[in-house]
Amino acid sequence: MTSAPGDLPEAARRRLDQGAFSSGLSVSDFAACLEMGLEPVGLVQGFCAMQWGNYSMVGGIGRGSTPFGGSQGGYVENYQCPHGMISVEHRMFGQNYEQTWIEDSWREGFTNAYARMIEEAQALGAHGVVGVLDSESSFGEAGVIEFHARGTAVRVLDAPPPTQSPWSTYLAGQRLAKVFEAGYVPVSIVASVASIRVWSSCVTEYLMEGTTGMWSNSTGAVEIDQLVSAQSIARDVARSKVRAQLLGDALHGASLDVVTREFSKGDFEIQSHLSGNRVRRFKDVDPLDVPKPTVRLS
Amino acid sequence: MSDVSSASSFDLKAEVRRAIAFLDTAVTNSKSMTSDLSIDEELNLHSIGWEPVELVSGVSLFSIPFGCWNWGQGEIDAASTAHAHAFHNAIARIHHDAAQAGGHGVVGVHIERSIHPTHVEVSLVGTAVRPVGARAIEDVNVFVSDLSARDFTMLMVAGWEPLGLATGASFVFAPRRTMGAVLQQQSQNVELTNFTEAMYSAREAAMERMQQAALGMHGTGVVEVKVVEGPMRFATHAVGFVAIGTVVRLVKPLHQLIRPTMVVSLNDRIVAFDAQTLS
Amino acid sequence: MSNPTNDLPQATEHRLEELEKGLFTSDLSVNEFLLIKEVGFHPVGFVMGSSIYHTGIQTRKWSQSQELTKLTEAMYNARELAMNRMEEEAAELGADGVVGVRLDVNYYEWGKDAAEFIAVGTAVKAEDGVSRLNQLGKPFTSDLSGQDFWTLYQTGYTPQGLVMGTCVYHIAHRGIGQTLGTAGQNIELPNFTQALYEARELAMTRMQDEATRLGASGIVGVRLEEKSHQWGSHTIEFLALGTAVTKTSEEITLIKPTTIISLDN
Numbered sequence: 126m127t128s129a130p131g132d133l134p135e136a137a138r139r140r141l142d143q144g145a146f147s148s149g150l151s152v153s154d155f156a157a158c159l160e161m162g163l164e165p166v167g168l169v170q171g172f173c174a175m176q177w178g179n180y181s182m183v184g185g186i187g188r189g190s191t192p193f194g195g196s197q198g199g200y201v202e203n204y205q206c207p208h209g210m211i212s213v214e215h216r217m218f219g220q221n222y223e224q225t226w227i228e229d230s231w232r233e234g235f236t237n238a239y240a241r242m243i244e245e246a247q248a249l250g251a252h253g254v255v256g257v258l259d260s261e262s263s264f265g266e267a268g269v270i271e272f273h274a275r276g277t278a279v280r281v282l283d284a285p286p287p288t289q290s291p292w293s294t295y296l297a298g299q300r301l302a303k304v305f306e307a308g309y310v311p312v313s314i315v316a317s318v319a320s321i322r323v324w325s326s327c328v329t330e331y332l333m334e335g336t337t338g339m340w341s342n343s344t345g346a347v348e349i350d351q352l353v354s355a356q357s358i359a360r361d362v363a364r365s366k367v368r369a370q371l372l373g374d375a376l377h378g379a380s381l382d383v384v385t386r387e388f389s390k391g392d393f394e395i396q397s398h399l400s401g402n403r404v405r406r407f408k409d410v411d412p413l414d415v416p417k418p419t420v421r422l423s
Numbered sequence: 424m425s426d427v428s429s430a431s432s433f434d435l436k437a438e439v440r441r442a443i444a445f446l447d448t449a450v451t452n453s454k455s456m457t458s459d460l461s462i463d464e465e466l467n468l469h470s471i472g473w474e475p476v477e478l479v480s481g482v483s484l485f486s487i488p489f490g491c492w493n494w495g496q497g498e499i500d501a502a503s504t505a506h507a508h509a510f511h512n513a514i515a516r517i518h519h520d521a522a523q524a525g526g527h528g529v530v531g532v533h534i535e536r537s538i539h540p541t542h543v544e545v546s547l548v549g550t551a552v553r554p555v556g557a558r559a560i561e562d563v564n565v566f567v568s569d570l571s572a573r574d575f576t577m578l579m580v581a582g583w584e585p586l587g588l589a590t591g592a593s594f595v596f597a598p599r600r601t602m603g604a605v606l607q608q609q610s611q612n613v614e615l616t617n618f619t620e621a622m623y624s625a626r627e628a629a630m631e632r633m634q635q636a637a638l639g640m641h642g643t644g645v646v647e648v649k650v651v652e653g654p655m656r657f658a659t660h661a662v663g664f665v666a667i668g669t670v671v672r673l674v675k676p677l678h679q680l681i682r683p684t685m686v687v688s689l690n691d692r693i694v695a696f697d698a699q700t701l702s
Numbered sequence: 703m704s705n706p707t708n709d710l711p712q713a714t715e716h717r718l719e720e721l722e723k724g725l726f727t728s729d730l731s732v733n734e735f736l737l738i739k740e741v742g743f744h745p746v747g748f749v750m751g752s753s754i755y756h757t758g759i760q761t762r763k764w765s766q767s768q769e770l771t772k773l774t775e776a777m778y779n780a781r782e783l784a785m786n787r788m789e790e791e792a793a794e795l796g797a798d799g800v801v802g803v804r805l806d807v808n809y810y811e812w813g814k815d816a817a818e819f820i821a822v823g824t825a826v827k828a829e830d831g832v833s834r835l836n837q838l839g840k841p842f843t844s845d846l847s848g849q850d851f852w853t854l855y856q857t858g859y860t861p862q863g864l865v866m867g868t869c870v871y872h873i874a875h876r877g878i879g880q881t882l883g884t885a886g887q888n889i890e891l892p893n894f895t896q897a898l899y900e901a902r903e904l905a906m907t908r909m910q911d912e913a914t915r916l917g918a919s920g921i922v923g924v925r926l927e928e929k930s931h932q933w934g935s936h937t938i939e940f941l942a943l944g945t946a947v948t949k950t951s952e953e954i955t956l957i958k959p960t961t962i963i964s965l966d967n
Contacts, residue, residue: 162436252443284440292446296462302435303462307469310442335489335541346505348512349484349542356482356546357516364478368455376457377465379478381548399478401457407445410555412469415580418683419960420737420849574732581736597812612776614783615816618754620711622818623787627713630748634720634727644726646735648748650822652808659811668727681736685856686960 150256150277154298158255161302163279166249170275171241175234177263177270199223200358204326204351219326221355223362224394227320235259235316238272239293246291251278256297257314259400294402296378308411309377309404315370316400319362321355325391333391355395359383363399376401458550460531464572471579474555477524480548481517485509487541492658495596498625499661502594505543506665507632510536510590513545518565525559526551528566528585530575534667540657568669570647582675586640590667591632595625597660622662626652629664642670710790718794721747728824730802734848738801741855743826746795750822751787755780758815759933766874767897769904770937773870777939781805781866784821785843792841797825798834799842801851803864805943809932817931836862837917844945846923854922858951862916867908867942871901874936901940902926909942918946 149168150158158165204219238259246254257276264271276293294311296304304311325333329351360383367376379401386394458465458475465475485508491501521529532549549567552575568575568585578585598617629650637645648668655661721727728735728745735745757776784805792800803823810818825841828834836842844861846854854861905926913921924944931939 160435161439163439281440281443282436284443288447292443300462303466305439305442306433306435307462307466310445312446332486333541335487335491346486346488346501346508348508349486352484353482353512356484357480360480360482360548364457368457371455371457373455375455376478378461379457379459381459381478381480383546401459405446407442410469410474412472413466415470415576416467418577418681418736419686420683420852422685422687422853570732577736578732581739597810612772612779613756614780615754615756615813618813618816619752619818622754623752624711624713626750626752627711627717630727630750631713631717631720634717634725637727638720638725642725644728644745645748646728646745647731648727648729650729654810662810668729678739680740683737683740683852684960685853 149258149275150297154256157298157302158277158279161305162282163253163255164282165277166251166280167245167278168275169242169245169249169251169254169278170273171238171243171245173234173237173241173272174264175230175270175272177230177268199225199228200321200362202354204328206327208327216327216330219329219351220322220324221351221358222322223358224320224322228318228366231318231320234261234270234272235274238274239314242274242276243291243293246276246278247287249278250280250286251291252281252284252287253292253294253311254278255294255301257293257295259314259316294404295400296402304377304402304404308406308408309375310407312374312403312405314400315367315376315403316398317363317366317370318399319359319366319397321359321362321395323351323355323393323395325393326351330391352393355393356383359395359397363397367399367401371403374403374405377404378402459548460550460572464531467573467576468552469555471576472555473552476526476551476553477521478548479517479520479524479526479529479551480546481513481515481520482544482546483509483512483516484542484544485512487539487543489541492540492655492661494660496598497595498628499594499596502538502543502661502663503592506536506538506592506594507590509543509545510592513547514567514588517547517549517567518562521551521567522559522562522565524551525553525557526565527553527557527560528568530568530570530572532567532569532588534569534588536665538655538663569667570669574647577681578671580679581681582673582677582679583643583671584674586642586670586672588667589633589636589640589642589645589670590665591629591634591636592663592665593625593628593632594655594661594663595621597621597662625662626650626664629666633666633668637668637670640670641672643672645670710787710794714791718747718791721795729822730824730848734802734851737848737852738826741852742829743798743801744829746797746825746827747791748822749788749791749795749797749800749825750820751784751789751791752818752820753780753783753787754813754816754818755783756815757817757931759937768872769901770870770872773937773939774868777868777870777941778866780817780819781821781868784819785864788821788823789840789843792823792825795825796827797841798828799836799844799861800825801844801861802847803843803845805845807929807931814932834860838863838915845943846945850923854947858949859919859922859947860950862918862946862948863912865909865912865916865918865921865944865946867905867910867912868939869901869904869908870937870939871897872937873897901938902942905940905942909944913944913946916946916948918948921946 150165200223202221206217254276259274261270261272292311293313295314329349332349379399381399383397456475457478459478460475468474485505487501487505491499517529529549529551532547535546537544566585566587568588570585598621645668648666650666652664655663726745727748729748730745755776759773800823803821806820808818842861843864845864921944927941929939
């Protein structure tokens, strides 16, 4: 066991050097590990605190009077007012744009927390980490978000010592066993976030208020294009970011969450979070027979 | 696969060692498949020769004119129409997404539907699937369904195929004369026929619209029909009824019986505890 | 097939016509669908019935615990109306029975002294064309799931109808302890116990009477529900529900079940 490299805090090094065993696995997951020939060697985790809250790209005053220029190659779409009238309250433009700086900060926080967890696993001489749990929590009013990743480091019995960085997966227990049986080997967890800011155009705002007629340019029910666009793009961007991390491998057991926050009237952020297990096929699909249907009496 | 009765000579530990060793070779041989199916669901698909292809989604927001929730009479057309359009558009988008990815259908769709005072929002997420190695097909023939992969597998084994999701919605006002006034005039133990008719009709209308949609897909039947109903949070005098189900069609000449076995499980209830609490 | 004396709303007629043309609808899960096919039934259509009924009571502080017979009647009638309408829909479709019946109660804010009673289920028809109507010449109803329906058939019994018995009971307002001079002690309250016992027995007996009328040999899946609806905690409705069954096949095709020990968690 080599001493902990990198930037792990003192307390972590002491804990890992002790050689004591602790694990976040339930009894059944623990049993399943042993069945797979995986020996849990310790609970590992990583943290990273990031400053948060820089949401404005352009100040409030200039907003809506000119088309938006874009943000470092991210998605941007302008919605021009169709009414041809200029007044202080009536906005000339609405905008959807990708907040790439938010996405990059998230990426940094997540990656650092993950890397530190992996370092701890390496210090224990583990081959991989199972049952990963990742979370973000905000601290008080200060605009700080803490990223936390933890899991159970495992060693493969009767196998040569690890030569590469440990693999990782959200799965544990029987579900992980079936993944191996199905012909997949876990590579790592992957996750990404897409953040789309929406400044409602006049049309969008009137539709959201429920006004019909002259200002919303509609005679009845219509689709709210600007928001549909933002929602669709948010999902697409999250998926392409994750795809870029797969490098030809597959994504198994993915989970997609989309949250909309409203800062003030007509001012939204749509954040979509996609995470899953990057896995690779190590043998061809060997399909089972169609499962036997049963009716359970008790 | 973990039953005592089917203990195989499959050596799990050896497979795991082999899998881990494979990681050292830098080869990746498959096109990036993405899926939100669990491993059980994937194994079910494989057993009938299908595979997941891509995680897909479709979204729509449709506006409702202001003032349509003010207490009036009869059906709230604007809301019913908005719901129908929002659903239709969201389905069309996930349809398109799936066809682009080369899928023949989408299973396990999570449907999130919310009705606000000024708009209806529908969001769909699922995994596009196809017969292993099949080529892409026309948009129109792609099915979208909220059936789980397991249900999809059993249906196919029995000779049926899903065609799509059918939905019907109807939003109505509670009858205008407040119930309090009506009750004062009635003695106990009596049916309130106006109110009954209003709610009953609305429920039937939602079901009928769902049926219409199913007929439009040339289906033989609709399974897993769910009727969600209740007053609007923001307008309790307005009640909404939404019916949704999966349209199916018999593709083999006859329904294939599945002949299940009866089983009696000898498991006692297992009480599992989390090792974390001991440290 | 339309019955001129039924009281179903207009909207229903059209929907049922569509179903008669051959499209079936069902709220059965895929598993249940496959299992009813196994025993030779095919779903015909999703059927429902509802009734909004006056359920209010004068809140008086009765000094004795007693059944509130007018309310019992109201609860019973309301559910009967809903069930009958559901059965009428099934009869319109030429069905042999209704499976997976669910009885629900909806309370609306704009109707505080009333509630909507709803009965829904899936109408089914036997594929061999042999009529399975019950002793009263009506489609059978049952709240059995598809799985239980299949299992019941393996035993040679068939469902005849969903049977119910109800009793609305009021529990005296004056503290029971005060009445008996035993406030503050831990003892059994024989009168109180007796009262609740009686209420439950009344509900069960009424349910059994219904089964007898159907010529049934027994009742399966009995459950007893207790609801206060909107009356406060001193007035409770005891509702007994079950499916009345009859033996129709001399040979019991009870297959020996396989025993399994699952290692999955």
